Amino acid sequence: MVDKYRIPVTAFVLAVLLTACGKEAPPPSQAKAIPVSVVTIEPRKLTLSTELPGRTAPFRIAEIRPQVNGLILRRLFTEGSEVKAGQVLYEIDPAPFQAVLNSALAGLARSEASRYSIKARADRVRTLLDDKAVSQQDHDDAEAALKQVDADIASWKAQVETARINLGYTQVTAPISGRIGKSSVTDGALVTAYQSLALATIQQLDPIYVDVTQSTNDLLRLRRRFEKGDLQARGADMNKVGLILDDGPYPQEGALQFRDVSVEPSTGSVTLRMVFPNPKGILLPEMFVRARIPEGSNEQAICVPQQGVLRNAKGDPYAFVVGAGDKVEMRMLTLERAIGDQWLITDGVKAGERIVVEGVQVLQMLRPGTPVTVNPAPFAPADAKNAPATVK
Numbered sequence: 001m002v003d004k005y006r007i008p009v010t011a012f013v014l015a016v017l018l019t020a021c022g023k024e025a026p027p028p029s030q031a032k033a034i035p036v037s038v039v040t041i042e043p044r045k046l047t048l049s050t051e052l053p054g055r056t057a058p059f060r061i062a063e064i065r066p067q068v069n070g071l072i073l074r075r076l077f078t079e080g081s082e083v084k085a086g087q088v089l090y091e092i093d094p095a096p097f098q099a100v101l102n103s104a105l106a107g108l109a110r111s112e113a114s115r116y117s118i119k120a121r122a123d124r125v126r127t128l129l130d131d132k133a134v135s136q137q138d139h140d141d142a143e144a145a146l147k148q149v150d151a152d153i154a155s156w157k158a159q160v161e162t163a164r165i166n167l168g169y170t171q172v173t174a175p176i177s178g179r180i181g182k183s184s185v186t187d188g189a190l191v192t193a194y195q196s197l198a199l200a201t202i203q204q205l206d207p208i209y210v211d212v213t214q215s216t217n218d219l220l221r222l223r224r225r226f227e228k229g230d231l232q233a234r235g236a237d238m239n240k241v242g243l244i245l246d247d248g249p250y251p252q253e254g255a256l257q258f259r260d261v262s263v264e265p266s267t268g269s270v271t272l273r274m275v276f277p278n279p280k281g282i283l284l285p286e287m288f289v290r291a292r293i294p295e296g297s298n299e300q301a302i303c304v305p306q307q308g309v310l311r312n313a314k315g316d317p318y319a320f321v322v323g324a325g326d327k328v329e330m331r332m333l334t335l336e337r338a339i340g341d342q343w344l345i346t347d348g349v350k351a352g353e354r355i356v357v358e359g360v361q362v363l364q365m366l367r368p369g370t371p372v373t374v375n376p377a378p379f380a381p382a383d384a385k386n387a388p389a390t391v392k
Helices: 004-021 095-130 135-166 217-228 237-238 360-365
Strands: 034-040 044-062 068-075 089-091 171-173 179-180 200-215 240-245 256-258 271-275 288-305 319-323 328-332 334-338 342-347 354-356 372-376
Touching: 034 342, 034 360, 044 179, 068 095, 095 135, 200 256, 200 288, 217 271, 271 288
Parallel strands: 034 372
Antiparallel strands: 034 354, 044 200, 044 288, 068 089, 089 171, 179 200, 200 271, 240 256, 240 288, 256 271, 288 342, 319 328, 319 354, 334 342
């Protein structure tokens, strides 16, 4: 009996409810459109760069060591000052070296004086030999004596030159121009030739090197992009690099000098060396810096505002595109890097398409096929110099 009346009663209740509502519920295809702001994607020429960490290094460095043994008489520079190449830094007691030079000069004079008589005798013996007045042995002895005194003269000349060189080494001079550090010895210190402890160190800081490291993965990525034609070199501009310090950009522009040909096995990276002018001495050795290095020019770069990019539960980026009939489509994106407040896109959208750039709450309400009302939003061109960090 219960089953007999269940269906009519249910139909009656539904009829009453529909009459109370006054109208039928609209089908899904007639749902109210959601107003959204969009930007139209337009390709633009973009110069890409990357920032790499590194440290500064002196352009030239010289460790000052004595070349003779002796006693330091005077230090002739101010620690921390600028010195010029050839400037005398230390004076070693020259007295013993002057004595050696004087002795060598005396020996040379003695040999030169004796040569006169020995040569005269050799000439007379040579004449008498022609007249058969002396033996061949006397002639040979005279010629040998002359050659021996000539050899003695040559030996004394070499000793004089050596003594002069050693005497000159008592004046310890700067081999390069630059800034000299602290002295490891004071007046009266005893030093030895080529000792392990440097007397002082000179560093040339203008210009100055900046050494940074770049992973081999990034190098291979760039090479592939050049081979595909996604990036083009820009000639001489590819060697111009910038520098970022802790307090902001460095005012001087540098040049990329070379990229090392070997890979550091412990880090899987290569070293890049740049040269920067340093006229005011702002950059000091071993200072931590970040170098901005150009990668190339993308003639058809696609950038979208970051507020239009969402991520799913797996962390994959996607965006909503307004397609035909002003209905939303969901597109998975491939991001290369952040540039300011925009993402550089390598796949997922193309030129001429409209990207929804509403807030997160509105974007989370959208689903594929949702009708929308389009309102254009302002869109500023991207600047590759703002934030060139690569997205992994």
